Amino acid sequence: MLRALEIRDLLIIDHLELQFQSGLNVLTGETGAGKSILLDSLGFVLGWRGRSELVRQGAKQGEVTAEFDLTDDHPAHAILEEAGLPQGDSLLLRRINTADGRKTAWVNDRRCSGEVLRALSATLLELHGQHDDRGLLNPRGHRAMLDHFAKVDGHLATTRQTWSAVATARKAVEATRSALESARAEEEFLRHAVAELDKLSPEVGEEATLDTRRRQMQNAERVRGDIARAHTLLTEGAELTAAEAYRWLESVNGEGTEGLDEPLAALDRAMAELGDAESAIGRILSGLDFDPSELENCEERLFAIRALARKHDVLPDELATYGEDLRQKLAALDAGDQDLAAQEAALTQAQSAYDAAAAALSAARQSHAAELDTAVMAELAPLKMERAVFKTDISPTDPGPEGIDAVSFTVATNPGAPAGALNKIASGGELSRFLLALKVCLRGEDASKTLIFDEIDRGVGGATADAVGRRLRALADGSQVLVVTHSPQVAAQGAHHWRVQKQVQDGVTLSQVVPLPPDERVDEIARMVSGDVITEEARGAAKALLVLEN
Secondary structure: OEEEEEEEEEOEEEEEEEOHHHHHHHHHHHHHOHHHHHHHHHHHHHHOOOOOOOOOOOOOOEEEEEEEEOOOOOOOHHHHHHHOOOOEEEEEEEEEEEOOOOEEEEEEEEEEOOOHHHHHHHHHEEEOOOOOOOOOOOOOHHHHHHHHHHHHHHHHHHHHHHHHHHHHHHHHHHHHHHHHHHHHHHHHHHHHHHHHHHHHOOOOOHHHHHHHHHHHHHHHHHHHHOOOHHHHHHHHHHHHHHHHHHHHHHOOOOOOOOHHHHHOOOOHHHHHHHHHHHHHHHHHHHHHHOHHHHHHHHHHHHHHHHHHHHHOOHHHHHHHHHHHHHHHHHHHHHHHHHHHHHHHHHHHHHHHHHHHHHHHHHHHHHHHHHHHHHHHHHHHHOOOOOOEEEEEEEEEEEEEEOEEEEEEEEOOOOOOOOOEEHHOOOHHHHHHHHHHHHHHHHHOOOOEEEEEEEEEOOOOOOOHHHHHHHHHHOOOOOOOEEEEOOOOOHHHOOEEEEEEEEEEEOEEEEEEEOOOOHHHHHHHHHHHOOOOOHHHHHHHHHHHHHHHOO
């Protein structure tokens, strides 16, 4: 419920504070007094898109603050929680518009965006009038209104759930088909590549191992030749020469020569060392022996691995993983038809479930549409439109999460006249009464929103205006309704009454809104009855209206 509204420096309002109550609140005043400015100001603080220039001439900025009371289960709490804004049993909205057009908003003293304001607005307030293209006159919202009246939340939830299942199943089928088409396009390549990889069967780290072994064998071949030549020199040259020298020296030792013992001993030691060297070199040569075919095989496999890696543009160590990926694609291709058949069966089943849910929802709508038509017709009779015909038209539309129905409200103002859209068939006064009757029927038990009716009684008078006022008063029972009206019959129905008036102060026109006590209320309703000159007869008529209504 709207508890308070404060406006500073907007249009022709310098400062205005209003305290609203539950029940029917009426605002009256002469044309041009500024009643629409109140609605513009309220729309501004709620984030609605309206006039671009709101700041009062000469002011640096305009400001509007609105306070709402919230119940514990009010839907605004969910929006506040999602936006990370403070919550409580009251909601304080504040918005500033500077003279250069910049707008800043706060919710419970926390900065927020215009989108958050508009989301909150949808849970707080509804505005209805003869040009109400945001509400009852917008055919896009008629289906939701019928669903609200029919209380088909269960059917809607099932339809949305099954629609989501259909979308998921369809996406899986499309993905599998796309993957199969792509795989089939490269099937020949996959089979050839997998055969190559399976034949070679490269392992991680194998290329480095082969390269190291190849280098070892290549180096061993070169080194072995040098060592073999050294071994030959030892066995066929140095050792034989030393032995022959030893024999010659030994044969003449002791025959008149002295000092041969020492060289003979040295030669003996040298021949022993040469024998050790020859034996050690022989062992090394044995260790360097390898099969020449091993080097050939090693090089052949190493080059084959490197060539296959270049062919597939991967590193040699990635060949094993790459081969596994190709095998998986090939396996998916081989199993793809079976998977696709299973997914198509699942899609058919999901579609059948959706069709059943949408049909059940459509049947519920058809049934309750007749109830809504009957309810609206019953409301039209007291509004002096008993000859009018209201019909909820349901027609097929493309399937979606909300079902397979398009819903629109049509009217015929006289028997036998063609039916058509609300805003195209009804005149101003008739349209107002259709809207009121619809709102009464659609209100139900939902009293969480403040309803504002902007001159919805325009074009009607007398007993019809009285009937409009009574329906508004009934609609306000247990909730809050604000009515901007020029009808004394409607104004007399109000539980709370404000007069909007203009005054000129120091050459500046300003708009004021004042609450009316009982005696001033009589004069205001008398003015609405008789015009500028309030006669005793008009006061009597005003008192009679107030007595009748109270």
